[in-house]
Amino acid sequence: MSSTASTVRGHAAPARDLPEVAQRPPLLERLDEARALAILREAVAGAEDGELFLERRQGESLVFENGRLKSSSFDAAEGFGIRAVAGEVTGYAHSSEISEAALKRAAETAHLAARTGGGSIAPPPPSTNHVLYAPEDPLHGTRLEDRIAILGEIDAWARARDPKVVQVTVSLSASLQEIEILRPEGERRGDIRPLCRLNVSVIVEKDGRRESGTAGMGGRYALARVMAPDNWQKLVEEAIRIANVNLEAMPAPAGEMPVVLGPGWPGILLHEAIGHGLEGDFNRKGTSAFAGLMGRRVAAPGVTVVDDGTISEARGSINIDDEGTSTARTVLIEDGILTGYMQDRQNARLMGMAPTGNGRRQSHAHAPMPRMTNTVMLAGDAAPEDLVASLEDGIWAVGFGGGQVDITSGKFVFSCTEAYKVEKGRIVAPLKGATLIGDGPSVLRGVRGIGNDMKLDPGLGTCGKAGQWVPVGVGQPSLLVEGLTVGGSRS
Numbered sequence: 283m284s285s286t287a288s289t290v291r292g293h294a295a296p297a298r299d300l301p302e303v304a305q306r307p308p309l310l311e312r313l314d315e316a317r318a319l320a321i322l323r324e325a326v327a328g329a330e331d332g333e334l335f336l337e338r339r340q341g342e343s344l345v346f347e348n349g350r351l352k353s354s355s356f357d358a359a360e361g362f363g364i365r366a367v368a369g370e371v372t373g374y375a376h377s378s379e380i381s382e383a384a385l386k387r388a389a390e391t392a393h394l395a396a397r398t399g400g401g402s403i404a405p406p407p408p409s410t411n412h413v414l415y416a417p418e419d420p421l422h423g424t425r426l427e428d429r430i431a432i433l434g435e436i437d438a439w440a441r442a443r444d445p446k447v448v449q450v451t452v453s454l455s456a457s458l459q460e461i462e463i464l465r466p467e468g469e470r471r472g473d474i475r476p477l478c479r480l481n482v483s484v485i486v487e488k489d490g491r492r493e494s495g496t497a498g499m500g501g502r503y504a505l506a507r508v509m510a511p512d513n514w515q516k517l518v519e520e521a522i523r524i525a526n527v528n529l530e531a532m533p534a535p536a537g538e539m540p541v542v543l544g545p546g547w548p549g550i551l552l553h554e555a556i557g558h559g560l561e562g563d564f565n566r567k568g569t570s571a572f573a574g575l576m577g578r579r580v581a582a583p584g585v586t587v588v589d590d591g592t593i594s595e596a597r598g599s600i601n602i603d604d605e606g607t608s609t610a611r612t613v614l615i616e617d618g619i620l621t622g623y624m625q626d627r628q629n630a631r632l633m634g635m636a637p638t639g640n641g642r643r644q645s646h647a648h649a650p651m652p653r654m655t656n657t658v659m660l661a662g663d664a665a666p667e668d669l670v671a672s673l674e675d676g677i678w679a680v681g682f683g684g685g686q687v688d689i690t691s692g693k694f695v696f697s698c699t700e701a702y703k704v705e706k707g708r709i710v711a712p713l714k715g716a717t718l719i720g721d722g723p724s725v726l727r728g729v730r731g732i733g734n735d736m737k738l739d740p741g742l743g744t745c746g747k748a749g750q751w752v753p754v755g756v757g758q759p760s761l762l763v764e765g766l767t768v769g770g771s772r773s
Contacts, residue, residue, distance in 0.1 A: 301579055309462045310362070312380045321382070324365065325389035326466050327747040329401030331367040333605065334464040336360075336380065337646040341457030342421060348449060349638070358650050361646040362580075367628050368401050374649040375687075381605040395517075399517040400488065404631060405468045410608030414592060414599045415502035417474035418472060420456040425508055429454060440484055440518045447522065448492070449485040454478075456505045458705035463606045469769070471606035477501075477597070477753060480508035481743065482517045485524040495524030495716075496699070500741035506664040524681065524700055527606055527712045529585070534701065534716035534770030540730075541595065541718065541766045542669045542704075544680035545654035547739040548770065549756035552655050554687040555694040555722030558747070559616045560622075562629035562638070564689060571692040571723050572620060581618040581726035584662050588613050589624050591639055591655030597741040598755035602639070605650055620717075627654045644750040654757035662732025669731045671704035671707040675714060677768055678702045692722030695769070717769035727761055733760030752762045 311319065318334060324436075326332035338360040362385065373395025375388035437450045456478040463471040479500030485492055493599045497520035499508055507513065522564065565571035574578060583585075591609030593599050600609055605627050614622050625633070626641030629652055642653035644738035672680050681700035687693070699714040701707045738757035745754040 287338045297351045298320045308472070309338055309380065309460065310464060313385065315464075317382055318464060319466075320386060320667060321385050321389045321637070323466050325364055325392045326403060327393070328401050329366040329396030329403065330370045330401040330631065332365045332466060334362060334364050334385075334647055335604065336362045336462045336464075337645075338460045339457065341455065343455040344429060344433060344453065346430070346437055346452045349434070349437055351430055359645070362387045362388070362399070362473070362634065362641075363646040363649070364392045365649055366396045368396045368398070369397045370629070370632065376647045382449065382468050403466050404627065406465045406467055407605065407607035407627070407637065410602060412538060412592060412601060412608065413765040414601055415476060415595050416504070418476060418504060419438050419458050420476040420478045420503065420505045422504065424509065428653045429509070432514070436514050436518060437651060439515065440482070440522065442520060444522050444526070446486040446488055446526070448487045450701065451483045453481045453507070454508075461604065462476050465534065465603055465606065466703050467605075470635065471602055474555045475600060476503065478505045478508060480505065480514060480517065481742075482514070482521045484518075484521045484525050486522065486529060488529050491529060493525050493528035495521040497521040497530065498740060498742050501597050502599060503595050505602050522710070527700060528714060531712040531714035533704070533714040535703065536768060536769065536770040538765055538767050540673055540676040540680045540762065540764050541677065541768070542673060542676065543758070543761045543763060544678070545666070545733060545735045545758060545760050546737045547756065548679060548682050548734065548759035549739060549740070550659070550682050550743065551685070551694065551696055551718070551725070552659055552745070553586070553654060553745070553754065553757055554685060555692050555720075555725060557589070557657040558687070558689045559692055559722060560624060560631060561654070562623045563652050564634070565623050569579070571690065571721070575620050576660050578620055579618050580620045581615050582729040584687070584732050585615055585616045585618050585726055586613070586660040587615040587657070588660065589638070589640065589654055589657045593656050593738070593755065596656050596738060596755045597743060597753045598654065600655065603641045603650070604643045605637070605641035607637045607639045607641060609655060612638045621624060624654060625754075626650050642752050644752060646725050648750050651748065653752055654736065656757065657735070658757040659761070660737070661734050661736035661759040664731045664733050664760075666733040669706060669733055669760050669762045670709070672702040672731065672762065674706055676704050678704050679718060686761050694721065695719050699743060713770070715770055719767040719769050720765075724765065727760055728764045730764050731762030735759050761773070
């Protein structure tokens with residue numbers, strides 16, 4: 283067993299149960315608020331926007347593999363970031379020391395962006411009263427030894443469920459992020475964000491052939507939910523099912539053909555190949571494939587895409603973004619017409635648009651930028667089985683793994699973790715090694731059928747952009763798409 287620990291203010295923090303949120307004082311109480319506000323106002327003098335962002339974060343991660351605890355880690359961090367924004371220029375400084383002296387030093391650096399003066403501070407974002415998740419420690423009510431015992435129980439249950447299982451890996455993670463935002467006009471905003479996730483991966487073996495399957499769930503709720511037997515047993519069964527499907531899989535064909543994408547997690551293709559291209563900064567700079575197309579048709583009729591940060595307990599949801607703006611349901615594409623972008627305050631101001639609550643940052647050490655929350659294509663009216671039955675010679679892609687995307691062009695390559703060959707409307711065989719190759723704009727235009735089975739992913743996504751990682755959600759109904767290139771080992 284290996285164990286890691288972070289250091290907070292010079293003291294090692296071993297893996298342990300987190301204290302209750304109610305016992306922790308607001309971060310701003312570490313400073314004299316009047317002095318902090320005065321320093322912030324000096325930093326943003328002559329700027330158009332800015333804020334003091336304070337953060338405290340704690341988290342735990344456990345990995346159980348092959349009958350034993352492989353790793354256990356606990357980390358804790360806190361600090362602040364101070365920002366001054368003038369036009370396209372951002373001055374940002376941060377520190378892990380929350381003190382007046384550190385704040386003064388950081389403010390001097392941030393002020394360099396606004397040293398020419400002449401700007402006037404933008405009004406604060408409207409306040410919000412929506413509450414999308416309980417402001418509680420996700421680990422509250424469970425003990426470390428009980429969490430480890432559950433992982434062992436999952437491992438044993440998976441092996442007993444199917445004698446072909448030869449390897450089991452279970453990972454469990456939970457974190458709590460507390461933020462406070464102080465605006466130059468004196469307004470304060472805050473949020474307490476729980477997050478947890480459970481993943482189960484298995485390897486099965488038959489006649490010397492080994493294949494894997496993975497399933498998981500997570501969201502902004504207490505860890506006790508994923509630790510409930512009814513939930514983790516479903517994950518084990520799903521992971522074993524996928525692995526057994528792959529045991530019987532044949533090499534995937536290659537060539538251009540129609541593809542039916544399954545509902546839920548396959549929305550990761552939508553997120554990567556289309557969602558990033560609808561973030562405000564890429565469009566303001568003209569580097570997105572969708573730049574300059576507002577109000578024009580960019581997708582087939584019936585295609586409606588929204589970014590919705592207000593879905594209760596979803597992984598990508600937040601009560602306010604990291605600038606203090608309330609999250610919202612933003613329609614990006616409506617019936618095939620481009621109608622909106624995801625915006626933070628800076629890009630919205632520069633583009634003459636309204637902020638959409640998409641200003642997100644990884645931590646206090648990062649400045650915010652436009653980021654997705656939960657990006658979803660809405661349902662149509664087609665029965666999903668009818669979409670599959672319409673395939674004369676194509677693929678039904680149910681699960682997705684990793685991929686690569688060029689945000690500028692929208693070109694992508696995605697690997698399928700579960701896919702099937704379909705001939706004359708019949709499922710012929712599962713496929714191994716299938717990849718989907720194309721570009722986001724072409725996928726949108728090539729949609730020929732939209733299922734009535736829209737669902738969200740089970741709470742697995744983490745999105746990277748410019749070196750920053752944030753939790754996100756995806757979702758979509760079954761989709762029939764023409765003209766996708768399938769990469770495989772069989773022509």
